[in-house]
Amino acid sequence: MMDWHLPAVSSSASAHHISRDLFVLTYGALVAQMCKDYDNDEEINKYLDAMGYNIGVRLIEDFLANSGIKKCRSYSETVDIIAKVAFKMYLGITPSTIGGNDGGNEFSLILDKNPLVDFVEELPTGRPSLSYCNILSGVLRGALEMVHLPADVNFVQDRLKGDDVTEIGITFLRKNDDKKSRRNK
Template sequence: MSRPAHRRPECHKINKDLLVLTYGALVAQLCEDHEKDEDVNKYLDKMGYGIGTRLVEDFLARSCVRRCHNYSEITHIIAEVAFKMYLGVTPSVTCNNSSKNAFSLILDKNPLSEFVEELPAGRSSLCYCNLLCGIIRGALEMVHLAADVTFLQDRLKGDRVTEIGITFLKQPKERKSQRRK
């Protein structure tokens, strides 16, 4: 039986709740496997980095974003397009320094920690959503932008908001466009 020509193929998307619960189970397993929070944080960052290096191709193909000319534009694309596309939230963006290479993404609501009320006992150094930092860092690296991405504040640690800091490590090279005639 064939599908009518006017119907588009259905996109099978993972249920957000299933993703969040699966992520919670992953973090719980990592906490069982590793005694130190730093080891869990590194592992989550490494996993996120691998996801980010692969996800950037999908993002560029689906989002149709144009070339960015400064770090502010890049950070706004991450917040307004990528976070909305993949997590269904839009963090606010603030610039943290005068050289305009450090920004914060402020999440009023973090989908990955939606069903988590507090960190496990004895895990105060755990960065529960460190996967996000790795994803952002990996995606940026794939478009030749080195960045340091870390959690600055986390609601799970008693802060008012969740804040991810992005510091771009290299100044962009000014390119003069030359048209060939």
């Protein structure tokens, strides 16, 4: 007979922690199986992105219902909410943000810790162009699209590929309309 003890923080915090760990382990097994099934890294990257997109489309409802976040007034505020609230809620981390270009529509999330690679030391042999965590790009893209903020999301740097940091780039595809934003205040 096994006796399971959950951390005493709160029942919902325990459930999220267990779910996150289960997701990380399951995700690693999924990527490993895909590496066996597909020869082309680009196919795997596209599949992971599509899978993430479908998750993001559904996850945004849970996020909006449970976070209490209201409408963001700028792209930089949106990226701040993604980093400080969404990543904390679902992955237990808070990436730092680097903002914008002259147009104010390009941002980066810098992940000091990436839970998806907790059990991964390096990319599988012979898979140099595999974007192991590409599911995150899809999740962000899908969630942003559902709140009418289409964006291009991709990995700029990846520690698994020998980079110093893991960086996710977000480029909002619509020009921010400052006049409209000011009217809604």
